[in-house]
Amino acid sequence: MPFNTDLKCKPTSDFSCNDCRMNAFCLPVALNSSEVGQLDDIISRDKPLQKNDCVYSAGQAFTSVYAVRSGCIKSYTTNSRGEEQVTGFHLPGEIFGMDGISSKVHTNFAVALQTSAVCEIPFSHLTKLTGVLPALQNHFFRLMSNEIVSDQQMITLLSKNSAEERLATFLLSLSVRNQRQKFSGTHFNLPMSRSDIGNYLGLTVETVSRVFSRLQKLGVLRVDKKEIEILDIDQLHELSTTTD
Amino acid sequence: MPFNTDLKCKPTSDFSCNDCRMNAFCLPVALNSSEVGQLDDIISRDKPLQKNDCVYSAGQAFTSVYAVRSGCIKSYTTNSRGEEQVTGFHLPGEIFGMDGISSKVHTNFAVALQTSAVCEIPFSHLTKLTGVLPALQNHFFRLMSNEIVSDQQMITLLSKNSAEERLATFLLSLSVRNQRQKFSGTHFNLPMSRSDIGNYLGLTVETVSRVFSRLQKLGVLRVDKKEIEILDIDQLHELSTTTD
DNA sequence: CGTCAGTTTGAGCGAGCTCAACGTGAGTGG
DNA sequence: CCACTCACGTTGAGCTCGCTCAAACTGACG
Numbered sequence: 001m002p003f004n005t006d007l008k009c010k011p012t013s014d015f016s017c018n019d020c021r022m023n024a025f026c027l028p029v030a031l032n033s034s035e036v037g038q039l040d041d042i043i044s045r046d047k048p049l050q051k052n053d054c055v056y057s058a059g060q061a062f063t064s065v066y067a068v069r070s071g072c073i074k075s076y077t078t079n080s081r082g083e084e085q086v087t088g089f090h091l092p093g094e095i096f097g098m099d100g101i102s103s104k105v106h107t108n109f110a111v112a113l114q115t116s117a118v119c120e121i122p123f124s125h126l127t128k129l130t131g132v133l134p135a136l137q138n139h140f141f142r143l144m145s146n147e148i149v150s151d152q153q154m155i156t157l158l159s160k161n162s163a164e165e166r167l168a169t170f171l172l173s174l175s176v177r178n179q180r181q182k183f184s185g186t187h188f189n190l191p192m193s194r195s196d197i198g199n200y201l202g203l204t205v206e207t208v209s210r211v212f213s214r215l216q217k218l219g220v221l222r223v224d225k226k227e228i229e230i231l232d233i234d235q236l237h238e239l240s241t242t243t244d
Numbered sequence: 245m246p247f248n249t250d251l252k253c254k255p256t257s258d259f260s261c262n263d264c265r266m267n268a269f270c271l272p273v274a275l276n277s278s279e280v281g282q283l284d285d286i287i288s289r290d291k292p293l294q295k296n297d298c299v300y301s302a303g304q305a306f307t308s309v310y311a312v313r314s315g316c317i318k319s320y321t322t323n324s325r326g327e328e329q330v331t332g333f334h335l336p337g338e339i340f341g342m343d344g345i346s347s348k349v350h351t352n353f354a355v356a357l358q359t360s361a362v363c364e365i366p367f368s369h370l371t372k373l374t375g376v377l378p379a380l381q382n383h384f385f386r387l388m389s390n391e392i393v394s395d396q397q398m399i400t401l402l403s404k405n406s407a408e409e410r411l412a413t414f415l416l417s418l419s420v421r422n423q424r425q426k427f428s429g430t431h432f433n434l435p436m437s438r439s440d441i442g443n444y445l446g447l448t449v450e451t452v453s454r455v456f457s458r459l460q461k462l463g464v465l466r467v468d469k470k471e472i473e474i475l476d477i478d479q480l481h482e483l484s485t486t487t488d
Numbered sequence: 489c490g491t492c493a494g495t496t497t498g499a500g501c502g503a504g505c506t507c508a509a510c511g512t513g514a515g516t517g518g
Numbered sequence: 519c520c521a522c523t524c525a526c527g528t529t530g531a532g533c534t535c536g537c538t539c540a541a542a543c544t545g546a547c548g
Contacts, residue, residue: 077400079483085400097398101389107396127385131378138371144388145345151395152343152351156329158323158402161447163536194495202403207536209496225495225545241324371505407504438527453528467526469513 002181004230016040022093025180026067027121030139038133040123045069048117055097055110055118062100064120068092071116072191075099076199086200089113089192095143113191158202161241166201167211168240171221175230186230215239260284266337268450270311271365274383283380286369289313292361299354299362306344308364312336315360316435317354319343320443330444333357333436335421339387357435364367402446405485410445411455412484415465419474430474459483 017028028036075088090096100106130137179185198208215221222229261272317334334340345348374381423429442452459465466473
């Protein structure tokens with residue numbers, strides 16, 4: 001079973017949601033094939049992004065939401081002290097950019113952590129479509145609600161949990177998201193740096209590194225640079241204290 | 245005939261969004277008066293909630309979102325250890341309950357912190373209405389996006405900021421939300437306990453109490469039980485380190 | 489071969505937690 | 519009316535987890 005996500009995507013033009021590996025859990029999930037056709041018509045698929053390429057910047061006018069087709073996108077804001085705050089990592093099949101809907105301006109930056117492909121979905125077109133496709137409207141409401149729920153879980157994690165619990169929860173989240181893509185849930189590459197992980201989890205790089213070492217010593221993980229193998233997923237669950 | 249026997253009746257049924265003090269920033273904000281009428285028709289306004297009354301519980305089927313008309317509603321979840329995690333305080337004009345949209349089950353509990361009145365908006369009716377009123381659909385998308393943005397700001401606050409910065413930011417948030425209701429932004433009562441504040445901000449009761457004392461000693465606040473007077477709002481802004 | 493970003497490991501420190509004691513006010517019941 | 523309780527809030531003392539600072543290692547890339 002492949003454990004990395006470096007799949008090369010095909011040229012952009014003739015690509016349809018119908019052919020996409022992610023269509024079982026991306027936007028088209030609620031639609032029949034003629035409706036998917038309508039969605040396809042409004043989606044634009046530009047050439048792949050290279051590492052560090054920017055999808056949009058904070059302060060930039062909001063026009064579209066995006067779906068990840070391959071690779072990994074990092075969202076982050078900057079606070080008043082100019083420090084970066086990572087707000088999420090987006091894997092294939094996930095939608096991002098919904099933070100800009102309220103004020104018509106993006107509050108986050110979005111950059112590629114590796115070679116990635118994204119689908120751009122112009123929001124004004126999407127809302128026209130949701131007006132006539134109730135299933136799509138409902139699905140989009142649910143996607144936004146999902147984001148609210150997961151942000152709230154993040155708040156709980158930061159507010160109540162130790163460094164070890166945070167990292168364990170993070171790894172389990174990556175595990176299930178990899179499985180959803182039909183990749184291994186126990187053997188995968190981290191697309192992000194230790195410092196991105198630390199920033200996301202409210203920890204310093206040193207703490208992240210120490211916890212990785214500790215979990216390796218405990219026999220829960222095998223860590224080699226960015227390559228992670230989960231050796232004892234039950235113990236990882238216990239360490240994470242998340243029941244879901 | 246006694247009028248208080250039918251507990252299911254709507255004692256405020258002749259109440260309309262048009263008459264509501266909050267309509268300038270609640271759901272009706274994007275609608276003309278005939279559209280507000282359609283919205284009114286689907287909203288039910290039950291009798292006021294007493295302190296500790298529950299609007300819904302985690303695990304309960306999701307059917308409606310809610311708007312606060314008066315009082316204050318606290319949202320919270322419980323984690324795997326059974327600990328409470330406060331996820332928000334909802335003041336008049338604010339919508340809550342959107343966490344249940346994705347899974348059709350509430351993930352939060354919602355309880356009244358004081359005598360409160362809420363409007364119940366059945367979600368299936370609301371989505372029918374958003375299907376035919378594009379302005380309402382857009383506004384609801386924006387409300388959900390707002391919630392995402394404010395949850396992400398909360399993540400940043402918890403991840404990067406000290407106890408003092410968290411409490412200062414919290415007080416400033418209450419201040420602007422009070423002003424929006426045309427109440428004083430510098431002199432108000434806290435609807436929630438110290439322990440609710442601490443829980444929300446990822447701090448212990450003792451720390452919240454100590455920071456209140458310190459801010460009072462600095463001359464930034466006057467604190468008397470739940471009564472808060474902001475004496476130096478500029479310094480409070482500096483302490484909060486939020487630019488917005 | 490030097491540089492540089494990313495990572496690991498160690499040593500010491502400090503903000504906020506834990507534990508404990510005490511104060512306060514509202515409610516309750518005699 | 520006081521006595522009692524109970525939830526809530528304040529303050530102090532000591533401890534701990536994760537931060538800061540520092541040093542060394544690794545691999546990629548010119």
